[in-house]
Amino acid sequence: MAEAAYPTLSPELARTVIDPHSYAEWDGLLDTFDHLRQTKPLAKIVPDEEGLFEPFWLVTRYDDVMRMSKDNATFLNNPRPVVFSLNSAIEFSRQATGSNMLVDSLVVFDAPVHPKYRKLTQDWFMPRNLKQIEDEIRALANRTVDAMVAAGPEVDFCKLVSGPYPLHVVMQILGVPEEDEPRMQMLTQQMFGGQDADLSGTGMENMTPEQVVQLVAGAVKSFEDYFADIARQRRENPTDDVASVIANAKVDGAPLPDRDMAGYYIIVATAGHDTTSASTAGAMMALAQDQEQWARVKADRSLLPGIVEEAIRWTTPVQHFMRTAAEDTELGGQTIKKGDWLMMNYVAANHDPAQFDNPRAFDAARSPNRHVAFGAGAHQCLGLHLARLEMRILFETLLDRIASFELAGEPQRANSTFVGGLKTLPLRFTAS
Numbered sequence: 416m417a418e419a420a421y422p423t424l425s426p427e428l429a430r431t432v433i434d435p436h437s438y439a440e441w442d443g444l445l446d447t448f449d450h451l452r453q454t455k456p457l458a459k460i461v462p463d464e465e466g467l468f469e470p471f472w473l474v475t476r477y478d479d480v481m482r483m484s485k486d487n488a489t490f491l492n493n494p495r496p497v498v499f500s501l502n503s504a505i506e507f508s509r510q511a512t513g514s515n516m517l518v519d520s521l522v523v524f525d526a527p528v529h530p531k532y533r534k535l536t537q538d539w540f541m542p543r544n545l546k547q548i549e550d551e552i553r554a555l556a557n558r559t560v561d562a563m564v565a566a567g568p569e570v571d572f573c574k575l576v577s578g579p580y581p582l583h584v585v586m587q588i589l590g591v592p593e594e595d596e597p598r599m600q601m602l603t604q605q606m607f608g609g610q611d612a613d614l615s616g617t618g619m620e621n622m623t624p625e626q627v628v629q630l631v632a633g634a635v636k637s638f639e640d641y642f643a644d645i646a647r648q649r650r651e652n653p654t655d656d657v658a659s660v661i662a663n664a665k666v667d668g669a670p671l672p673d674r675d676m677a678g679y680y681i682i683v684a685t686a687g688h689d690t691t692s693a694s695t696a697g698a699m700m701a702l703a704q705d706q707e708q709w710a711r712v713k714a715d716r717s718l719l720p721g722i723v724e725e726a727i728r729w730t731t732p733v734q735h736f737m738r739t740a741a742e743d744t745e746l747g748g749q750t751i752k753k754g755d756w757l758m759m760n761y762v763a764a765n766h767d768p769a770q771f772d773n774p775r776a777f778d779a780a781r782s783p784n785r786h787v788a789f790g791a792g793a794h795q796c797l798g799l800h801l802a803r804l805e806m807r808i809l810f811e812t813l814l815d816r817i818a819s820f821e822l823a824g825e826p827q828r829a830n831s832t833f834v835g836g837l838k839t840l841p842l843r844f845t846a847s
């Protein structure tokens with residue numbers, strides 16, 4: 416057989432990258448990325464079985480991921496799915512919606528549509544506006560820590576704190592009443608957590624890809640119906656929340672089409688909680704393992720923003736996004752052809768020793784810390800200021816109310832290629 420004109424990954428390494436279980440074995444995964452960055456920083460992953468998925472380039476170096484993120488004219492989010500998907504899933508989506516993606520939202524649009532949609536809520540998510548909801552967020556943080564203290568001295572931090580808290584915040588800004596939160600949580604997990612049996616709660620991990628996509632499509636439909644109702648209420652009685660901004664928004668002088676409006680609600684509802692949960696739980700684990708950093712921040716709270724930022728890098732909850740080349744180009748010494756599909760692996764990029772000294776260490780004083788966990792360029796995370804604010808407020812509350820804590824068992828990570836992180840964090844603590 417003729418040798419391919421480009422570097423490819425062995426089937427074994429390729430499986431490591433696309434198998435959700437690898438992401439639960441963090442150190443082994445980081446070893447693989449270290450090896451690839453050094454030997455094949457850009458390599459193609461070709462399926463063993465024809466037609467399973469489209470071949471794609473795996474990009475592991477920080478500089479290459481950064482360049483792709485910022486060059487939004489060359490590396491497009493459309494038309495191939497923005498997240499690694501099997502061909503059968505893409506085909507199902509095309510039949511169900513006429514689009515390669517089940518949901519059309521900010522992450523799917525490119526210019527000239529993307530900036531028009533992004534602009535609608537950009538100001539709402541800026542620190543100046545978020546100041547107005549700080550008190551509400553602090554009240555939610557206190558209520559969450561109340562539940563932790565009441566259940567102590569041993570708790571699963573994921574279940575009681577890092578899971579519910581960001582969900583409450585996102586649901587509050589979307590106007591979802593508390594009694595509907597479990598339903599929203601379940602729908603999100605059907606969309607994102609399906610690769611892990613403990614998280615999906617649906618048996619999805621044993622389903623065929625077609626069955627999974629049907630379940631996801633059902634989740635999308637439920638979200639759409641639910642948010643159509645919220646939008647109606649917010650058009651009749653607008654408030655200050657982001658739900659009202661979306662419901663009353665206009666693009667080119669016209670209200671958003673129903674599918675786009677639903678997509679906007681869905682992306683905010685789903686992007687905002689499992690991600691922040693994972694960084695919050697990761698920070699707590701790091702501090703439990705290194706009591707000295709906790710003692711230091713207890714004595715000097717100005718260290719808190721550094722802890723938050725490092726937690727986001729160190730955990731990198733969004734593990735990848737995909738892009739499609741709009742034209743022939745060159746990246747990391749390889750020729751990329753128009754139409755090629757590429758995976759920006761944020762986990763690999765955020766552990767690149769060329770950018771971060773001792774990348775596996777959790778270093779609250781890391782400076783500079785220009786991680787790419789929020790992406791970069793036109794699609795950079797819309798909710799990054801909110802995520803940082805939520806985490807800072809929760810840790811301020813924990814510093815006020817928790818005197819000490821330690822691991823009470825082995826934390827477990829989720830099986831997931833896309834949004835990942837801890838699914839359990841057993842802690843023993845003493846309240847202040």
Ligand code: HEM
Nearest residue numbers: 521522686687690691733789790791794795796797798802
């Ligand atoms: C630690 C928490 C979070 C992480 C690590 C994270 C990460 C990311 C990443 C990597 C992207 C894609 C960036 C790119 O393509 O360049 C993204 C996009 C996005 N995030 Fe976040 N996110 C977090 C929290 C949030 C929150 C709290 C919200 C809102 C409530 C949010 C809403 C969004 C939206 C709407 C997008 C799409 C932006 C666009 O395509 O224009 N995220 N996020």
